[in-house]
Amino acid sequence: QKEVEQDPGPLSVPEGAIVSLNCTYSNSAFQYFMWYRQYSRKGPELLMYTYSSGNKEDGRFTAQVDKSSKYISLFIRDSQPSDSATYLCAMSLDRGSTLGRLYFGRGTQLTVWP
Amino acid sequence: SAVISQKPSRDICQRGTSLTIQCQVDSQVTMMFWYRQQPGQSLTLIATANQGSEATYESGFVIDKFPISRPNLTFSTLTVSNMSPEDSSIYLCSVEDWRHGNTEAFFGQGTRLTVV
Numbered sequence: 462q463k464e465v466e467q468d469p470g471p472l473s474v475p476e477g478a479i480v481s482l483n484c485t486y487s488n489s490a491f492q493y494f495m496w497y498r499q500y501s502r503k504g505p506e507l508l509m510y511t512y513s514s515g516n517k518e519d520g521r522f523t524a525q526v527d528k529s530s531k532y533i534s535l536f537i538r539d540s541q542p543s544d545s546a547t548y549l550c551a552m553s554l555d556r557g558s559t560l561g562r563l564y565f566g567r568g569t570q571l572t573v574w575p
Numbered sequence: 576s577a578v579i580s581q582k583p584s585r586d587i588c589q590r591g592t593s594l595t596i597q598c599q600v601d602s603q604v605t606m607m608f609w610y611r612q613q614p615g616q617s618l619t620l621i622a623t624a625n626q627g628s629e630a631t632y633e634s635g636f637v638i639d640k641f642p643i644s645r646p647n648l649t650f651s652t653l654t655v656s657n658m659s660p661e662d663s664s665i666y667l668c669s670v671e672d673w674r675h676g677n678t679e680a681f682f683g684q685g686t687r688l689t690v691v
Contacts, residue, residue, distance in 0.1 A: 465617065495680070504579075504667055504682035505618070512677075549618070551680075559606060560671055560680050562633070565617040 464488050467550055467566025476575050480537040484550035484566045487531065491564070492555035494526050496535045499547045499568065508548075509535065540573045547571070577602050577672040579683035587689045588658055595654045596686045598668030603648035605671070609641070612665040612685070621666075624651050658690045 467484045474480055482496075493512055497505035509524040511517050511533075517524045523536040533552075537544055550566040578601040588594050598607065609621040621641055622630040630643040644652045655662050668683040 463617075467617075469615070497682075502684075502687070504581075504684040507679055507681065510677060510679060551618075558678060560678055561606075562608075562620045562623070563618070563669075563680055565619075567615065567617045 464564050465550060465552060465566045467569055469567050469569060471570040471572060473572045473574065474540055476540060476542060476573055478540050478573070480535075480540050480544070480571060480573075482535040482537075482548050482550075482569050482571070484533050485531055486533075486552060486564075488552075488554075488564075489528070489531065490554050491552040493553045493560060494524070494533050495551040495553075495563070496522075496524055497549040497551060499549060501546075505549055542573050542575055545572045576674050576679070577604060577670050577681045579668055579670060579681060581668050581683035581686050583686060584684060585687040585689075587691060590659050590690055592658055593654055593656045594658065594688060595652050596666055596668075598651045598653070598683055600649045600670050602672070605648070607645060607651045608669040608680075609643065609651075609653045610667040610669060610682075612667060614664075618667065621653070655688065658688075660690045662688065663690045664688055 465486045496509040499505045514526045514528045521538045525534040547568040547570045549568040551563045553560045580599045582597045607624045610618045612618045621636045622632045624630045624645040642654045665685045667685045
């Protein structure tokens with residue numbers, strides 16, 4: 462069993478739709494949860510960062526962490542064609558001041574069509 | 576946030592040869608990381624490189640295959656040695672930096688390697 466599972470999609474939605482992206486994980490020791498966006502032929506770019514359980518909102522993006530279910534989500538409201546990218550979830554253990562090794566999902570490829 | 580430059584951005588190499596990938600950061604960082612992103616697979620950590628010490632390799636990766644240098648706090652190299660087609664992948668450099676009260680991980684744009 463992989464430590465982090467993520468449906469690779471692809472996911473295709475019309476502009477303006479609400480997008481829900483999800484990951485599950487097996488290691489209950491994960492404490493930091495991140496979502497990265499990766500455009501084609503670019504490196505991953507950090508979108509959202511959450512420590513432990515709860516919700517975090519940043520503009521059109523909302524990240525949710527449910528540690529009891531070992532489940533994290535990223536919601537994108539009013540999706541735009543510029544949101545078309547691969548979205549990667551990532552997690553790390555609590556190592557104090559450093560994140561150390563990140564454990565990634567395979568990424569979900571999202572296309573938002575006009 | 577840290578700005579990371581990787582060279583080369585892409586290369587096509589013959590099997591049996593070696594390629595050295597460079598990672599330059601615009602600020603001093605303690606920890607640098609090298610990841611591999613194989614087609615359809617998740618990013619996987621190869622090793623952690625701290626300045627002044629030997630790199631620490633993850634299970635399944637060995638120094639003879641992926642030697643790493645970390646001569647100072649802004650630079651690191653990863654060499655992919657004796658390449659085979661199975662080494663075709665994207666290799667990414669990552670650093671940790673302090674931003675908005677948190678330690679965050681930043682990535683370079685990656686090196687797309689094709690071995691023929």
